[in-house]
Amino acid sequence: MSNYYLNRRKFLQGSAVLGAGLVAPTIFSRAASAYTNEPGKGSVVLGFNVPQSGPYADEGADELRAYKLAVKHLNGEGDGGMLNTFSSQMLKGTGILGRKVEYVTGDTQTKSDAARASARAMIEKDGAIMITGGSSSGVAVAVQSLCQDAGVIFMAGLTHSNDTTGKDKKANGFRHFFNAYMSAAALAPVLSQHYGNDRKAYHLTADYTWGWTQEQSMIAATEELGWETVNAVRTPLSATDFSSYIAPVTNSGADVLVLNHYGSNMVNSLTNAVQFGLRDKMVNGKQFEIVVPLYSRLMARGAGDNVKGIFGSTNWHWSLQDEGSKAFVASYGKEYGQPPSQAAHTCYVQTLLYADAAERAGSFNPCAIVEALEGFEFDGLGNGKTLYRADDHQCFKDVLVVRGKENPTSEFDLLEVVNVTSADKVTYDPNHPMFAGGSLGKCNPGV
């Protein structure tokens, strides 16, 4: 029979071994994973979360094409596209920080809950280190918040609400696309020039964050011109037939209809408005006019002849003749047999900007990426010189005012650029009332 006596020395030795055993894995895991989804040496995964169904599915399909092209270029395949014109010149077609770029995709369904669920799956199951995409500001705001909490970077795709980089801004989120305030600021002088300063406007507005801020921005800008706002009616995002909303416009005394709609909503509302003869109407002794503040070529194609002569704004257009735009159009056109949309452009550029920031920072750590992107000035990606403002993570660049072409030469040649409004004309103070109420907070690296 043997007796085991636990003396003080043995207790201390045992405690030290046990303690070391418990602490060691934590130390190793901390070293191995200093932030959420830190990639291994072989590859890095990006998450492309786009609407593949719902009212913005057209944009989503084009965004996905652009993302795939960006991955191709980052991995050194194809002609390199805008890698060759980007002023930074850090990207050499060798992936990001020597890792091959891989991607996973998700369908946002143009619904915030579905978008968050697919983004979460990409972060937790697929190890995505950066999430990008979206064609709805409601979705973008929701996913941006999720990425902030999860400790990954969100490079917004198409989102135009002031709130994305206004009251809902987040340190881990960045937006290259322009916003509703910029659209209104760029459009107002052109509207004044063509339609005068004595107009009565009727607004139909998609009832969610983007529509609200677009309506607010347009009302502010046009009322500053001297226009009167007759009515502003909210329409549900799920609406398909807008005839009930259009019919009252004809008897409202308004002589301008502002359609704060996007995607298939805009296609249907504009088609309804033209069907109801609004464009042939004379009201208050003036020709009735329709304005679509946010345009895209894809929507223009859906609306067909109805877009002819109608003014709007756009973030980018394939007819731009700067070297970056030409390189992107050539590359995208050869790959897919069609020119890219503004949604495709902004998504492609966001992917390159993320990759470039990682290269410059020498790390995928979200906080290092944030530091690299804040206040970053670049050129060669279309729209001229661009600044990623540190205060709100919003890009400031030239804004295009476009008009539906009267005599298009092809199914792609639907919009003509009538004015390029310089970045300084659309820049606003970070504390502007339309953007107030939120805070970037601190970058979150996650784990």
Place this chain on the structure above:
Amino acid sequence: MDAILLQILNGLDKGSAYALIALGLTLIFGTLGVVNFAHGALFMIGAFCTVTFNNLLSFKRVTLSDTELSPWGTPLEIQVPYVELWFGEFGATMIDYSVFWSILFAIPVMLLVGIVMERGLIKHFYKRPHADQILVTFGLAIVLQEVIKSVYGANPIPQPAPEAFVGSIDVGALVGMAENAVIYPIWRLVYFLFAGVVIGGIFAFLRYTTFGMVVRAGMADRETVGLLGINIDKRFTAMFGLASVVTGLAGVMYTPILSPNYHMGMDFLVLCFVVVVVGGMGSLTGAVAAGFLLGILQSFASMPEVKDFLFGFSIDQVIIYLVAVIILLTRPRGLMGRKGVMET
């Protein structure tokens, strides 16, 4: 007054679609006693008959230009529809009128779809509870929706009306009102007239043909008609096919109003069930009347004056359900419901 006339027209137009779909739904329910949740899918398939026929008619020969380049530097593709190539001006007119031609294409397609749906699946659920019927037909609707999505994609596909029917006319001037007071799209009037013809045709068919009389007798007392040696099942299968055609044609003609998309059937389905319930389960007249009534009410509810009257509260999205609640509270069988239908 002009605003009221405009909303009435608008309501009649919405109501036309509701009435046509609800009519098909009631034909199926009245004859077979099946609650068909795949009915919206029939409307969608009808719309995609137009897309398919338009695609067939517009099938293009693609050649590459020797001289012109696309914006991305490749030879420019020149696309000419074969029909136009072969028949010149007449071919171009054929493409322009593809919505009307699609009616001829859709009739046999919808008849086949209806008969296959009934014989292949639904007949096995005649004697099962309504809950089972709802589950299986709803599942079928989702399958059909996903099939259309995988073939045609998720995006809406615009289908223009024929050139001669594009634009609008001054309805106000026609009825002696001031010029330009009531401008209304031509195609929506065409849709309303089309719905009137189809609804009239179905009622005449059921009332004045022997086939129709037997079907009506079968709807009233299936067993007795069967005892007279009439194969009522075959006639009811034919009625399912006919209901599919009616609903499909509603979809065909709706395409210039709303670009077809894979979920359009689901968008209409719930509304049309409400229409059928408000009209009275199993009542054809009730379905048509409720379709127009609810269409008009929905149109009026979206007027800014109504919103102002309700202190800024918008009811255009809920008016149909509010009315349904009120009608069902006061008339539990709906406006024209028959005793014994869906009652235990």
